[in-house]
């Protein structure tokens with residue numbers, strides 16, 4: 001039986017300012033969910049947003065409040081081993097709130113995996129890989145610093161795929177920045193861009209043409225999420241892969257984008273999809289439509305990253321790899337044993353459930369005290 005659902009917010013500073021077109025992040029707020037079951041098993045889940053409400057329509061505070069007030073009472077007392085039934089109750093009773101639902105589904109699956117002695121990946125159909133290639137996002141905003149950061153990552157054998165956050169400056173300035181980095185890193189290194197919806201279609205045509213000519217491999221969400229026809233025209237016009245990210249809020253969007261031929265690649269995210277099973281549905285729609293897959297992140301900490309890794313490990317074709325670097329952007333470790341990054345990849349945990357152990361003392365020390373939401377360290381773009 002599900003005995004209790006606890007939520008807490010943990011604010012963790014980033015290792016450097018992370019500059020996106022929508023916000024500059026100096027910290028990440030992890031919303032952690034702990035579900036206690038009457039068989040003594042506990043499960044952990046996590047939701048994160050990017051820049052409070054700058055990126056999406058849920059905030060860390062809304063996730064916590066909505067779980068505490070509306071979701072927990074619906075599932076407390078239900079059978080903990082009936083994860084699908086509990087999630088069905090939440091999904092049929094509560095509108096939206098994909099991130100909150102994802103955190104709860106993660107915690108229930110973590111507990112269920114521990115109960116059955118199997119990794120979450122096996123509850124999702126089974127992993128086909130134990131390692132996931134991991135891109136790093138260069139987002140200092142400074143060309144020289146980004147090149148130095150990339151070179152360091154390559155020499156550490158931590159990352160050989162780099163994604164650059166652009167869209168704040170003029171198209172010309174951004175293209176110059178990206179191509180300077182591509183030239184410095186050479187042809188063996190994959191360089192991609194994420195525009196985070198910042199371009200008009202006209203700017204996108206200009207920018208993508210120049211980036212394609214300069215050897216860039218992937219263009220992520222160049223225009224607004226709602227401009228699906230525009231995404232379709234860009235996908236049709238250019239050889240370079242166009243990826244949908246913010247346009248993908250779960251399986252229904254995936255179906256619409258696939259039907260409109262509006263992307264070459266889907267960035268699958270467990271939080272944006274509304275949970276681990278909906279994320280798998282997004283991937284299934286992609287696979288059935290000939291769309292390539294990329295394992296995305298909402299800059300989750302260790303719990304959400306481990307959960308994402310279990311999901312992505314089930315994808316047979318992960319042509320563009322993943323960007324599961326969230327924990328590496330944070331200054332504090334919240335696991336007793338950190339996730340393992342080596343040989344340009346993240347190892348998918350092998351133990352029961354998520355296969356991770358939370359450092360509860362550390363989490364208690366870091367957790368936001370009630371009424372201190374002003375701790376969030378955010379600079380709007």
Ligand SMILES: O=C(O)C[C@H]1C=CC(=O)O1
Pocket residue numbers: 050137139194196245296297298299323
């Ligand atoms: O992809 C996004 O839009 C969000 C996120 C993922 C990596 C990163 O730096 O930001």
Ligand SMILES: [Mn+2]
Pocket residue numbers: 194196220221245246267
């Ligand atoms: Mn993106």
